Amino acid sequence: MLFGSKKVIGLDIGTSSIKLVEVEKSKSSATLTAFGYVSTPPGAIVGGEIVAPEVLSDAIRSLVTQTKTGRKKAATAIWGTAVITKKISIPRIDEKLVGEQLKWEAEQYIPFDINESNLEYQVIHDSTSPEQMNVLLVAAKRDYVMRYAEVIEAAGLECSIIDVAGFALANCFEANYGRLEGQAVILLNIGAGTTDFVVMEHGELTFSRDIPVGGLTYTTDISKAMGVSLEEAENLKISAGTGQPVPQEVTDVIGHTNEAVAEEIRRSYDFFLASSSDVKITRAYVTGGGLGIPGLFEVVQNTLGVTLESLNPFATVQYDSRVFNADYISQISPYACVGLGLALREAGDR
Ligand SMILES: Nc1ncnc2c1ncn2[C@@H]1O[C@H](COP(=O)(O)OP(=O)(O)OP(=O)(O)O)[C@@H](O)[C@H]1O
Ligand SMILES: [Mg+2]
Structure with a gap:
């Protein structure tokens, strides 16, 4: 990206509530600057599948207004049974070639049509075998992913990152515990x-x-x-x-x-x-x-x-004490992790 800010808000669209998290990052630290949540319209998202996009967009739009964030880019997370994460072992090759190789390998591991799926992967550096390497394969149904993007764009935001909830959780953990x-x-x-x-x-x-x-x-x-x-x-x-x-x-x-x-x-x-x-x-x-x-x-x-x-999502991540008091922070902590993990990303991240 040449122009424009890479700063995103984290948007955790849950079954019972939608959370918005805004974090200001510097080289050595991250600080919570805005947080808000609204109830998810009942039945609008079931098992991670968006059923009622219009009411969800409305809810997100009002959350953005309520939270007074100035950011336009959002990172969100998909989850549920239409997302598959699987660790597989393949013959060791250059990490740059893994993506190409997986196009051939992935089909046997995914229970839905690979031509209608988004595929991502992450090389795991745990293998001691010189011949084999472990790769984490992530696949999601494409129409399901598209619906998240559409809901966010209909709310007046730009959908910059679509993550997987488990990974966002891991990102929040790492930011706080190393x-x-x-x-x-x-x-x-x-x-x-x-x-x-x-x-x-x-x-x-x-x-x-x-x-x-x-x-x-x-x-x-x-x-x-x-x-x-x-x-x-x-x-x-x-x-x-x-x-x-x-x-x-x-x-x-x-x-x-x-x-x-x-x-x-x-x-x-x-x-x-x-x-x-x-x-x-x-x-x-x-x-x-x-x-x-x-x-x-x-x-x-x-x-x-x-x-x-x-x-504790605020073990290392700071919060702006002019905006939040300690009681509020401990109250929101159980709800903030996935959104925080998303807010720590940057547009352009994979
Ligand atoms: N004090 C409490 N006692 C019992 N249950 C509670 C309490 N506070 C919240 N909950 C329950 O926690 C759940 C909401 O948690 P959370 O916000 O993490 O879910 P979500 O992100 O909306 O859902 P999901 O991640 O499954 O899509 C609701 O079922 C709510 O009833
Ligand atoms: Mg949740």
Whole structure:
């Protein structure tokens, strides 16, 4: 890019809320300068698939106005079942030639039509074999990606970067915790519809999977068990999550759902372990609105048998203390990670 700013805003379009993050970067630091969120129109995005583009664009437009950002370029993230991330092993070749090679290799690994997909890859530098190299293949259905771009452009923004949620999460982690050489960690983003499960080994993302459980699982379970509407169930869940008194039945359902959600996460963990022989996970970092669900943190920790820690998106990234106070920052921290990982990108990044 020759002219114009490379500065972007991060736009995390979630099942339950849309988050906008603006960061000012210098050579050695990054500072949060604007943050805002609006509720996602119910049902507008389901499982990462945009169902109602017009209402989503309207919501984004009002979020931009509300946040008063001057930036016009946006980075967003796709997620869900139409995005596939897969680690594959290919005969070692020059890294420059990998892209060409993958055009031939990718088909067998992707469950949808390769001619209608966007393909990206990242070489993983973990292999000790001189003959083979590991590559992370990322594929997404093209029409699905296009719809994100269209929604953002219809909101009056320029869609400069379309990332994958797991990678944005990893980017936020790295900005705050560094590359953690020699360690393998899990990142968990427990949202409303989806839990992103990411593994980073020596600072590189090697595994990413979207598990279809999250805060909405609780809402649905409470609604079914108690015969109340989804709105009522959501309110009961939030009451429980903010320490207000709720009927015992709510507490019971949450307890059961905690077990089921943790079990789903463990299945992904087991799948990861089965596919990577000698990796020793040292820790898991958790974020997302799901952190508010009573007991979930402990149940996940016990079920995985891994020490859990909250991912602090402001461990290293600063915030403008003239704009934000510490209470607000800790309140938004569980919601900010993916958007922050996006906001740290620059137009022109791959
Ligand atoms: N205090 C709380 N107690 C319980 N649940 C909460 C609390 N605060 C938020 N949640 C739940 O967290 C979820 C929202 O989290 P988040 O904003 O991370 O999701 P999202 O990004 O919109 O969804 P996804 O990433 O799945 O698309 C909702 O299901 C909401 O009900
Ligand atoms: Mg989310």
